[in-house]
Amino acid sequence: MEKYKKIVESFVTGNDIHVAPLGAGHINDSYKVSVDGKEFVLQKINHAIFKNVPELQNNILRVTSHIRAKLQEKGVKDIERRVLNLIPAKDGKYYYQDAGGNYWRLMDFITDSKSFDSISPELAEKTGEAFGEFQSMLSDMPGGPLYETIPNFHNMESRLETFRESVKKNLAGRLPEVQDLVDEIEKRSEEMCLPEKLHREGKLPKRTNHCDTKVNNVLFDSCGKEVLCVVDLDTVMPGYVLSDFGDFMRTGANTGKEDDTDLNKVSINIPVFEAYTKGYLRTAKEFLTEIEIENLALGAKLLTYMQTVRFLTDYLDGDIYYKIKSPKHNLERSLAQFKLLQSMEENYPKMQETVNKLKNSK
Ligand code: GN1
Ligand code: MG
Numbered sequence: 342m343e344k345y346k347k348i349v350e351s352f353v354t355g356n357d358i359h360v361a362p363l364g365a366g367h368i369n370d371s372y373k374v375s376v377d378g379k380e381f382v383l384q385k386i387n388h389a390i391f392k393n394v395p396e397l398q399n400n401i402l403r404v405t406s407h408i409r410a411k412l413q414e415k416g417v418k419d420i421e422r423r424v425l426n427l428i429p430a431k432d433g434k435y436y437y438q439d440a441g442g443n444y445w446r447l448m449d450f451i452t453d454s455k456s457f458d459s460i461s462p463e464l465a466e467k468t469g470e471a472f473g474e475f476q477s478m479l480s481d482m483p484g485g486p487l488y489e490t491i492p493n494f495h496n497m498e499s500r501l502e503t504f505r506e507s508v509k510k511n512l513a514g515r516l517p518e519v520q521d522l523v524d525e526i527e528k529r530s531e532e533m534c535l536p537e538k539l540h541r542e543g544k545l546p547k548r549t550n551h552c553d554t555k556v557n558n559v560l561f562d563s564c565g566k567e568v569l570c571v572v573d574l575d576t577v578m579p580g581y582v583l584s585d586f587g588d589f590m591r592t593g594a595n596t597g598k599e600d601d602t603d604l605n606k607v608s609i610n611i612p613v614f615e616a617y618t619k620g621y622l623r624t625a626k627e628f629l630t631e632i633e634i635e636n637l638a639l640g641a642k643l644l645t646y647m648q649t650v651r652f653l654t655d656y657l658d659g660d661i662y663y664k665i666k667s668p669k670h671n672l673e674r675s676l677a678q679f680k681l682l683q684s685m686e687e688n689y690p691k692m693q694e695t696v697n698k699l700k701n702s703k
Contacts, residue, residue: 345358345360345372345374345383346358346360347439348383348437348439348445349374349376349381349383349447351430351431351432351437351445352381352428352429352430352431352437352447353376353381353428353447355376355377355379356377357375357376357377357378358374358375358376359374359375360372360373360374360383361373363382366573367663367664368387368390368575369384369385369386369387369575370384370385370387371383371384372384373450374447374450380449380450380452381428381447381448381449381450382447382448382449382450383445383446383447384445384446384447384448385443385444385445386436386443386444386445386446386575388442388443388444390491390662391490391491391575393488393490394436394438394444395434395436396488396490397488397490397575398427398434398435398436398446399435399488400487400488400490400574400577400578401425401427401435401574401575401577402427402435403482403484403487404479404482404487404549404574404577405424405425405426405427405574407478407479407482407483408423408424408475408478408479409424411478412424421449421451422451422452422453422454422569422570423569423570424570425448425449425451425570425572425574426448426449427446427447427448428446428447428448428449430447451560451569451570451572453562453563454560454561454562454563454569455560455561455562455563455565456556456557456558456559456560456561456572457556457557457559457561457565458556458557460556460593460594460610460613461613462612462613462615462616463616464556464565465556465589465593465594465613465616465617465620466616466617466619466620467559467561467568467620468556468559468568468589468593468617468620469589469616469617469618469619469620469621469622469623469624470568470620470621470623470624471559471568471571471620472551472554472559472571472585472589472621473620473621473622473623473624473625474624474625475551475571476548476549476550476551476582476585476625476628477624477625477627477628479548479549479577480548480549480628482549486547486549486579487549487577487578487579488578489578489579490575490576490577490578491576491578494552494576494578494580495550495552495580495581495584495588495644495647496537497533497534497536497537497643497646497647498534498537500647500650500651500654501526501530501533501534501650503654504526504650504653504654504657507654507657507658508523508657510657510658511657512657512658512659513656513657513658513659513660515656515657515659515672516657518672519653519656519657519672519675522649522653522675522676522679523653525679526646526649526650526653529646533642533643533646533647535636535639536581536583536584536636536639536640536643539632539636540581544632545581545632545633545636546581546630546633547579547580547581548579548580548581548582549577549578549579550577550578550579550580550581550582550584550585551571551573551574551576551577551585552576552577552578552580552584552585552588553573553575553576553588554585554586554588554589554592555573555588555589555592555593556589556592556593558571558572558573559571559572560572581633581636581640582625582629582633582637582640583633583636583637583639583640583643584640584643584644585640586617586618586621586637586640586641587637587639587640587641587642587643587644587645588644589617589621590609590614590617590640590641590644590645590685591641591644591645591648591678591681593610593613593617594609594610594611594613594614594617594641595607595608595609595610595681596608596609596610597677597680597681598677599648599674599677599678600670600673600674600677601673601677601680602673602677604676604677604680607677607680607681607684608680608681608684609641609681609684609685609688609692611688611691611692611695614641614692614695615695615699618637618695618696618699619699619702622634622696622699622700622702626700634696634700635696637696638689638692638693638695638696641685641692642682642685642686642689645678645681645682645685646678646682648674648675648678649675649678649679649682650675652671652672652674652675652678653671653672653675655671656669656671656672656675
């Protein structure tokens with residue numbers, strides 16, 4: 342507790358400081374802080390994953406400043422609840438590095454808000470609109486492309502390269518146990534690298550993406566009716582829109598859990614797929630090209646495949662990236678993602694039909 346107080350005091354001054362754990366992300370550690378009654382979010386940035394913290398924080402500053410300016414232009418009220426607000430440290434930097442080398446940041450806590458961990462079609466539609474609007478607001482951000490906070494984050498070719506290295510090294514000796522899944526991954530590798538190929542051919546653009554489009558990264562007002570803002574901006578960086586679309590489907594349009602051990606529960610939730618697509622296209626369609634729209638459904642398969650690969654890579658490496666809750670957690674996650682992928686493969690014609698049907702509706 343004393344340790345946290347000192348960190349908080351490198352940003353703000355106060356007499357009565359309280360710190361309590363907040364949320365359950367896989368990567369950073371978050372705390373809710375109160376300083377003389379005013380609430381903040383304090384985060385320890387996972388420096389092993391986000392290697393360049395000054396660039397990371399600069400990205401977030403650029404994104405939030407641009408969105409804030411847009412909202413001001415539109416005359417939106419209540420701006421402090423509509424976009425994250427980073428608090429500078431007393432030395433003017435947007436992060437603080439403690440004596441142990443850890444990096445910290447402070448933000449205003451968004452009051453009277455809630456996020457959802459479960460989904461309904463109605464919620465999916467609002468979330469789709471929110472992420473479409475987010476991409477749309479950032480489509481004219483000046484200053485050139487953002488820094489890639491994790492290089493090649495959603496690049497399937499690069500993820501496969503890393504995966505193949507891990508298979509070769511077999512550091513944790515787990516390869517025999519997962520050989521079947523490795524084979525299934527390899528069978529699909531060409532199809533899943535199509536977006537990289539289209540990009541090289543100049544057909545698929547990179548835009549500013551969120552790169553972690555889970556439903557719980559959208560804050561709603563306390564009644565859960567209206568979207569306030571998109572949060573978790575660490576991975577906002579250049580990418581293909583199909584990635585953001587696909588990562589929502591991977592996380593939201595699943596009838597089971599990301600790490601479900603009962604694979605019978607895991608399948609694509611078609612009503613949620615349809616509702617998100619409707620909301621997303623409503624706000625994003627004006628800036629999307631035909632080829633981007635045509636490849637949205639592929640994005641859902643791709644991100645599910647990518648996560649199958651990422652969890653399995655970590656299992657093969659001996660669990661060094663994701664926090665785990667049990668020894669086989671990464672394998673269970675990978676198998677559950679693969680089951681979801683198979684369900685998407687079965688439903689692929691229906692998914693494409695849905696995108697086609699909705700691209701011309703209002
Ligand atoms: C990580 O920490 P969290 O839940 O926001 C990961 C995502 C994965 C996700 C899997 C920086 O996100 O890419 O899709 O876990 N973030 C990073 O649940 O690797
Ligand atoms: Mg995240």
